[in-house]
Amino acid sequence: MKKVFVTLLFCLLIVGITFSAAAKTTTLTFWTFQELHQQFLEKEVARWNENNPDNQIALEATVYPYDQMHNKLLIALQSGVGAPDIADIEISKFANYLKGNTPQLVAFNDVVDPLMGQMIKARFDNYSKNGNYYGIPYHVGATVMYYNTELTDQAGVDIDDIVTWDDYVAAGQKVKAATGKPMTTVEVTEHWSLYPLISQIGSDIFAEDGSIILDNEKNERVLTFLDDLVHKYDIAIPTPGGFHHSEEYWAFMNDEGAASLMMPLWYMGRFVQYMPDLKGKMAIRPLPVWEEGGNRSAGMGGTGTVVTIQSDHKDLAKDFLVEAKLSVEASHKLWTELGFDPVRWEVWDDPVMSESNQYTDYFKNEDIFGMLLDIKDEINPTMITEQYPQAIDLLKKNVSFKVIKEQSETPAEALKEAADELRQ
Numbered sequence: 001m002k003k004v005f006v007t008l009l010f011c012l013l014i015v016g017i018t019f020s021a022a023a024k025t026t027t028l029t030f031w032t033f034q035e036l037h038q039q040f041l042e043k044e045v046a047r048w049n050e051n052n053p054d055n056q057i058a059l060e061a062t063v064y065p066y067d068q069m070h071n072k073l074l075i076a077l078q079s080g081v082g083a084p085d086i087a088d089i090e091i092s093k094f095a096n097y098l099k100g101n102t103p104q105l106v107a108f109n110d111v112v113d114p115l116m117g118q119m120i121k122a123r124f125d126n127y128s129k130n131g132n133y134y135g136i137p138y139h140v141g142a143t144v145m146y147y148n149t150e151l152t153d154q155a156g157v158d159i160d161d162i163v164t165w166d167d168y169v170a171a172g173q174k175v176k177a178a179t180g181k182p183m184t185t186v187e188v189t190e191h192w193s194l195y196p197l198i199s200q201i202g203s204d205i206f207a208e209d210g211s212i213i214l215d216n217e218k219n220e221r222v223l224t225f226l227d228d229l230v231h232k233y234d235i236a237i238p239t240p241g242g243f244h245h246s247e248e249y250w251a252f253m254n255d256e257g258a259a260s261l262m263m264p265l266w267y268m269g270r271f272v273q274y275m276p277d278l279k280g281k282m283a284i285r286p287l288p289v290w291e292e293g294g295n296r297s298a299g300m301g302g303t304g305t306v307v308t309i310q311s312d313h314k315d316l317a318k319d320f321l322v323e324a325k326l327s328v329e330a331s332h333k334l335w336t337e338l339g340f341d342p343v344r345w346e347v348w349d350d351p352v353m354s355e356s357n358q359y360t361d362y363f364k365n366e367d368i369f370g371m372l373l374d375i376k377d378e379i380n381p382t383m384i385t386e387q388y389p390q391a392i393d394l395l396k397k398n399v400s401f402k403v404i405k406e407q408s409e410t411p412a413e414a415l416k417e418a419a420d421e422l423r424q
Contacts (some may be wrong), residue, residue: 135304172235
């Protein structure tokens with residue numbers, strides 16, 4: 001009888017332990033518009049669970065179309081019902097979620113501030129308000145120049161001699177004369193040509209006090225320069241399809257349509273996926289500068305992952321996101337799996353960042369992250385206000401298109417028109 005009792009007690013103990021372990025598995029819901037982000041965080045959940053056997057997470061992730069997800073999330077937060085624990089918010093939409101005195105998002109300061117010395121702070125500033133950080137970025141988005149060295153070599157151009165934008169124009173004229181092909185393409189229905197140069201030159205759409213400076217002299221200089229690349233220097237064309245994510249552009253560039261392209265580092269994945277014929281021909285360099293000693297990059301694009309105030313597991317969600325996106329191991333994987341430049345700059349010189357992968361095999365650079373370390377302090381923050389989404393829409397739809405494609409307005413006129421609309 002005693003033996004039976006001991007056996008029964010042991011079985012009950014095992015059941016109790018099993019039940020206790022199961023009770024410690026917490027389900028976190030996650031909304032995103034990018035399937036790659038879903039896949040990445042699911043892998044990070046598996047790593048979290050290996051390292052935290054007593055605090056398991058189950059991720060319930062849903063991928064929605066871009067506009068649907070952002071609209072659905074905004075409605076849920078405004079109504080106070082139905083929001084997920086975690087969500088991705090793209091940078092051009094983020095300001096919509098910070099309106100009012102009390103954002104419906106959880107601040108990350110307590111878990112992020114201790115790490116900020118190892119981070120590119122400007123990227124966190126994009127998702128902040130009143131000194132609070134509300135989003136965890138996936139990458140820096142350092143804007144760089146991609147060169148087709150087969151075309152530049154054919155023209156006798158050494159891309160390492162291109163230091164200033166004047167050098168770039170001179171190199172483009174050599175390329176055009178030798179190959180008949182443009183040096184680059186300029187977007188007219190997106191903002192990835194205009195906005196990086198505005199940031200690089202030390203300007204923005206908004207001043208620090210929130211006032212609108214879109215129509216200032218620096219921005220006019222930038223837009224005039226882009227227009228001159230096409231219509232004065234004749235070394236650029238409006239991007240086929242209007243922007244650098246169009247099927248027309250990918251086909252054009254894959255066929256060696258232009259000798260260079262300015263886009264953020266995260267665009268490497270587009271080369272690998274959509275322009276396979278350029279493998280082994282493309283090299284990455286810092287941007288030419290406006291003046292000697294000027295900034296050689298700009299931080300562009302991005303998505304901030306947030307925790308909503310409706311979550312019943314705010315602390316766990318915050319701890320998970322910091323581990324999943326800002327830890328050393330996660331930073332390595334953001335590069336090796338997604339081709340992103342992680343915001344934790346201290347890992348950029350880790351050996352794993354220079355090991356062979358699909359991105360290093362495609363591009364000719366020996367040391368991409370050595371280059372990034374050299375320019376990491378030359379990335380300005382962008383000023384995000386509640387009008388930022390509207391401003392980006394104006395840059396996409398009106399400004400460059402009217403000046404460069406339609407030639408119906410001067411740079412000064414197009415910028416003032418957009419700025420006045422923002423001021424209404």
